[in-house]
Amino acid sequence: MTNEQGWKETLEDLDLRRERSRAMGGPERLAKHRGKGKLDARARLDHLLDKGSFREFGTLVGGEIAADGIVAGSGLINGTPVMIGAEDFTTLAGSIGPGGNAKRYRLAELALRDRVPLVMLLEGAGFRPSGEHYGRTPTDLLAQAQCSGKVPMVGGLLGPSAGHGALVAPVCDWTIMSNQGAIFTAGPPVVKESTGEEISKEDLGGPSVAIASGVIHNLAENDEAVLDDIRRYLSYFPPSAWSYPASLPADEAAEARSTPELLDIVPRGNRRVYNMRAVLDVVFDDRGWFEVQPKFGQAMICALAHLGGHPVAVVANQPKVLAGSIDADAADKAAHFINVADSFHLPIVFLADNPGMLPGSRSEKTGVLRSGARMFAAQTAATTLKLHVTLRKAYGFGSMVMSLLGFDNQSATFAYPGATMGAMSAAALSKASHAAEDMEAKLRKAEVEASFRSAGHLGFDDLIHPEETRNALLAALQRGIYSRQAAAEPVSRTVITP
Structure with missing residues (x-):
């Protein structure tokens, strides 16, 4: 045989x-x-x-x-x-x-x-x-x-x-x-x-x-x-936390370009509604972006995109829903998304335009403060590159969860001129304090000038023209990526999630 x-x-x-x-x-x-x-x-x-x-x-x-x-x-x-x-x-x-x-x-x-x-x-x-x-x-x-x-x-x-x-x-x-x-x-x-x-x-x-x-x-x-x-x-992720996300080849990577379209998309007044998705379409690479959990917590957009060929995670308020107010579902969604992005070293781009956390009895019953604290813990504990732009407004804790916070290890923070920020809006403060008419006018004027005062004290890195949005973010990202001079490792978490 x-x-x-x-x-x-x-x-x-x-x-x-x-x-x-x-x-x-x-x-x-x-x-x-x-x-x-x-x-x-x-x-x-x-x-x-x-x-x-x-x-x-x-x-x-x-x-x-x-x-x-x-x-x-x-x-x-x-x-x-x-x-x-x-x-x-x-x-x-x-x-x-x-x-x-x-x-x-x-x-x-x-x-x-x-x-x-x-x-x-x-x-x-x-x-x-x-x-x-x-x-x-x-x-x-x-x-x-x-x-x-x-x-x-x-x-x-x-x-x-x-x-x-x-x-x-x-x-x-x-x-x-x-x-x-x-x-x-x-x-x-x-x-x-x-x-x-x-x-x-x-x-x-x-x-x-x-x-x-x-x-x-x-x-x-x-x-x-x-x-x-x-x-x-x-396609946006590295194989593991021991490596960095791969950038697109040079011939596929999008170049710098101005974004004049944002002057039409983003209204100057805070009370007017617009769709933040249109901002993402303009700012990020033309190959498109991938939204995560689009039908849940819709006051927040969480998406994967490319900026100059580099994979990034995007966390953006959606003024079209609840005027951009952050409810419990939106905060929970963002907290999880931030943790995932940070775990695999995706830079996070925060696009802020919100009047704060969503107030009201229904919101409180859903545990909005706990959810907001969870999002804050996730973003402030994140060790990846963080880039921030305030487009029109970011009030109170709503600004902190969106990484508009001094000494929070951001790679870059920007705002549009005239962006309003602070503990609460002038209108809300006037009502809460029963301010007289002349005081209310002063509060509104101070609110409008807040971005210039903050810029004067380096409250953020710079005020930028909407046309400069993509290029400012791209330059900051390209600089920040030079921090990857040591081998990638899994993130060590010490924060106790609320």
Whole structure:
């Protein structure tokens, strides 16, 4: 018998076992799944990853249960290695068994060891009703928690996700859901058994619920759109906290240019409304920007963009919503976003135009002060480059959370001439103090002149013409990046988050 003949039977057995695993739940279940307009787990990997780059591990885990309900391995996204797992809903509803749990732990372990992003594509029913996974079996969430702030973590919700599997999403830095997604502690049958409540999976944890609660950051129409957005999101980040974000090649990087359009976009008077998104369109590179959590805390815009080819994070007030007042949801959103940006060394650009934190009984009941304190703690503890522009106004704590604060380690602070700032607006102070008419006029005049007085005492680095906005920020960023003369390291956090 030749060596080749000796190997033949063994290798045929391996091929048969691999084929069984790759068949997932079988033709009927796959056809039913695809009939709902969804991609199957392996098709999702093919769409997301650079062509031909996927390398699977744990293929034979689960034996007769194909891949034990989760396809796991490594691949490339935009040329960068990632670890990736895709729950297979066609195999026992994507539920987690002992082998699947071990694969999930291994994914996070390797992501941290190799310092590459971790991507989890979720559509599963949580742990199977079995005692096998209890005891001292390591859980994937322990390894995932160790990854936090060290490697980018992304969760994609492509169908219903319940129980333990659903916990993966909020532990990630950023999550995105398709219109067919849903996420909950326990599904409708368990809810009915436990509480007597009858409810659909859409009403329990569908897109409208998950986006409104802030559990999920972004929403996309279908599987393909979710996967495309994951690729785009990761394009702004380095592979890990041990490296800096990569700038675009010189031939793709946008050059300096003036921004006269801002004279038409930003009204001179504080009472007039405008859309801050139009400011981002003008200031940042033409390749566009990516908004994070656009339907939650809409008085604040959090976005990823390029400035002169350099990836940056943008935190901007939105005067179109609540006149730019910062409510609890907006502050919570910004605090998380700032932490993520800081963890991976993205410079943060603050564009301020707000009358302060949102007042009122409803706002107080939502804990606006705690949320504002959380945002303040996040931004003042941030060690990355910070750039600030006050466009029209920034009052009280609303200015501090937006990094308009002396001795706060900013790389640059700018304001437009005539920008108003202080503890509160002249109108609010006049009413609060019952000021006479002549005193109110003096307060309003002092408010208008505040930017010039502050500039005279170096309250910020300079007053700039709106036309100079992009160039002033770009010059400050290009200078600030020279601080990267030491190797990048994970951020060490000492602040206790409120």
